[in-house]
Amino acid sequence: MSACLPQVLMGAQFTTYRIGGPLDEAYQPTTEAEMVAILRQTQAAGKSLTVLGWGGNSIIASAGIRGVTIITRKLDWVEPITDTRIAFGAGVHLAKSASTGLKYGLTGGEFMIGIPGTIGGAVRMNAGALGQETADLVRSVNLYNLETAQVETWLPEQLGFQYRKSLIDPNKHVVLSAELEFQPGNPAEINATMTKSVQFRKSHHPKEPNGGSVFKNPSKEMPAGKLMEELGAKGQWREGGAMVSPLHGNFIVNVDNATSTDVLRLMRRMQQAIKDRYGLEAHPENLLLGDATPEELELWQALTAGH
Numbered sequence: 180m181s182a183c184l185p186q187v188l189m190g191a192q193f194t195t196y197r198i199g200g201p202l203d204e205a206y207q208p209t210t211e212a213e214m215v216a217i218l219r220q221t222q223a224a225g226k227s228l229t230v231l232g233w234g235g236n237s238i239i240a241s242a243g244i245r246g247v248t249i250i251t252r253k254l255d256w257v258e259p260i261t262d263t264r265i266a267f268g269a270g271v272h273l274a275k276s277a278s279t280g281l282k283y284g285l286t287g288g289e290f291m292i293g294i295p296g297t298i299g300g301a302v303r304m305n306a307g308a309l310g311q312e313t314a315d316l317v318r319s320v321n322l323y324n325l326e327t328a329q330v331e332t333w334l335p336e337q338l339g340f341q342y343r344k345s346l347i348d349p350n351k352h353v354v355l356s357a358e359l360e361f362q363p364g365n366p367a368e369i370n371a372t373m374t375k376s377v378q379f380r381k382s383h384h385p386k387e388p389n390g391g392s393v394f395k396n397p398s399k400e401m402p403a404g405k406l407m408e409e410l411g412a413k414g415q416w417r418e419g420g421a422m423v424s425p426l427h428g429n430f431i432v433n434v435d436n437a438t439s440t441d442v443l444r445l446m447r448r449m450q451q452a453i454k455d456r457y458g459l460e461a462h463p464e465n466l467l468l469g470d471a472t473p474e475e476l477e478l479w480q481a482l483t484a485g486h
């Protein structure tokens with residue numbers, strides 16, 4: 180398979196947490212055809228598959244990923260379809276999709292500007308900000324369905340978008356591209372909204388490596404970050420090299436060579452504290468990928484129990 184990356188790569192190179200061990204067999208396809216060929220060969224060989232976009236929401240196990248890992252970042256093509264509809268390859272960074280909207284004077288994608296992720300990851304996660312989410316824009320998604328071994332086009336009603344989730348299951352469906360529908364807008368206003376968003380993130384999000392919000396907000400009135408602040412966790416709670424960010428209570432920062440175990444232990448402590456103090460269930464937003472240790476599996480099962 181030609182897109183196979185020759186040297187041993189570490190997951191840490193491909194996640195915003197900068198955590199993750201060796202990727203046994205990593206591919207970075209540059210075309211959809213190449214991606215589908217890799218997927219078909221992976222299936223035929225009976226190998227396990229992991230898909231990685233920007234790694235903006237992923238905790239890769241420190242033991243790494245066995246089997247095939249496909250990194251989508253090079254599928255970063257953009258193609259206008261109509262005056263308001265644009266198709267994006269799965270690996271297009273969300274900053275690029277937002278700027279593409281601006282380039283064509285289209286509004287609706289401004290919220291994507293500061294989210295470190297790809298179109299594929301955003302569809303799977305229904306990424307959102309500023310009161311908007313990916314579901315608002317998606318008109319269709321092209322994916323490779325491992326169950327049917329076919330490329331299929333899914334419409335919004337098949338994608339089952341909910342708060343930070345969709346029916347895209349990366350074990351079965353690999354997003355190849357998505358068509359997003361924007362609205363005609365005022366470039367100066369679009370630009371101003373994006374600039375404001377970038378500035379807000381600069382001052383409110385930590386500079387140390389992190390994976391964004393670790394938990395979904397238990398409710399709008401009770402954001403997880405606020406609860407952790409009340410619990411005195413910000414800048415205080417720590418497991419190994421992972422710490423609750425002093426700047427944002429729902430972010431864990433990698434301050435000193437944190438491992439995946441450190442992050443999961445800290446997440447579990449945070450989740451239990453929210454349950455004990457407020458009686459609320461905090462559901463993980465971060466995802467665990469790769470070859471987890473027995474302790475990590477146990478922590479992950481406890482973190483996701485009943486969710």
Ligand SMILES: Cc1cc2nc3c(=O)[nH]c(=O)nc-3n(C[C@H](O)[C@H](O)[C@H](O)COP(=O)(O)OP(=O)(O)OC[C@H]3O[C@@H](n4cnc5c(N)ncnc54)[C@H](O)[C@@H]3O)c2cc1C
Binds near residue numbers: 302
């Ligand atoms: C500083 C910071 C700020 C953030 N702010 C926000 C925010 O405001 N709003 C928000 O929603 N999120 C936010 N995030 C989280 C993250 O950026 C989003 O969840 C983003 O959508 C993840 O995209 P990704 O490509 O990085 O996904 P990854 O982390 O690479 O993958 C996430 C999941 O999607 C799967 N996946 C990736 N690509 C594909 C594909 N092509 N087909 C099928 N499955 C795929 C992976 O297997 C994995 O299960 C933030 C993260 C950071 C670090």
